[in-house]
Amino acid sequence: MNVVALTPSTGATLDFDALMRLQHLGRTMASRTRGPLTSLPGGFVHRKRGRGLEVNDIRPWQHGDDIRHIDRNATARTSVPHVRTFRDERDRSLLLVADFRPSMLFGTRRAFRSVAAAEALALIGWHASAEGGRIGLIAAGPTETASTAPRRGVRQMATVLGMLTRSHADAVESRSRADLPLASVLETAARLVASGGCIVVATALDEPGDDFDAVVHWLARRNDLRFAIIRDAFEREPPEGLYPFVTAAGRKGTIRIGRDHRAAADRRCAHLRSFGASAIIVDSDAAPEALASTLEAIHV
Secondary structure, eight states: OOSSOOOTTTTTSOOHHHHHTTHHHHHTOOOOOOSSBOOOSSSOOOBOOSSOSEEEEEEEOOTTOOGGGBOHHHHHHHSSOEEEEEEOOSSOEEEEEEEOSGGGSOOSSSSOHHHHHHHHHHHHHHHHHHTTOEEEEEEEOSSOEEEEEEEESHHHHHHHHHHHHHHHHHHHHOOOOOOOOHHHHHHHHHHHSOTTOEEEEEEOOOSOOTTHHHHHHHHHHHSEEEEEEEEOHHHHSOOOEEEEEEOTTSOEEEEEEOGGGGGHHHHHHHHHHTTTOEEEEEETTSOHHHHHHHHGGGGO
């Protein structure tokens, strides 16, 4: 049974109620992980990175303790070296980044790439929310971005989905056809989630900007950075031939599409992984059930 029935007339728009109905699919998504993992709630289990940030106890220094953890106040007060011990943070923050720039407002089957991006993020958000995590959002449109800081609960997910719906509608109605640099969107994301938090970006990676590689490399070292590369059916299986085109700036021309274009999404994923980010391909013509199955691999 399809949870969201998208007809050709709704494939270009987002339906808030349809995104809300994805809740049961998101809650049942499996998590497949590798390596030593933390047990933090939030749906996105991740590789443990060093000690936690919350102070658990202050005790006398013992042989083998890291001198960087010495507590100056307790040491000065007692004249005996004391160290702080730490525990893992109690929850996990997840920031969803939706690319609604003009290049995403395109689709040949079922839905726009932007609609598929929103569905994917909704599924991921519902999954993380069911595990007790905090969910935030950045929706990047043609001229501006809308955002909400990570919070916990079903009410927060309703806020996130409402913002997705409104931002997508504004993007469709906008007359701007120029893409904001994706690098600047990621820099905004870094300000909304603390170091160690998870950032999931749903994008086709068109027009990333000159500083994109440097920002991804820095952000992947600071956070768990994951990409869902949205691919249209035409990009997956393009018929070979010559195709006319016109850019947002008005430049016209002709481009030859061949077999090499079919591997473009794979090359983009490999490029992101070379900087330490995770990346998977999400087909925009896939039904929500298939999307949920595909997105399970984003935990790898």
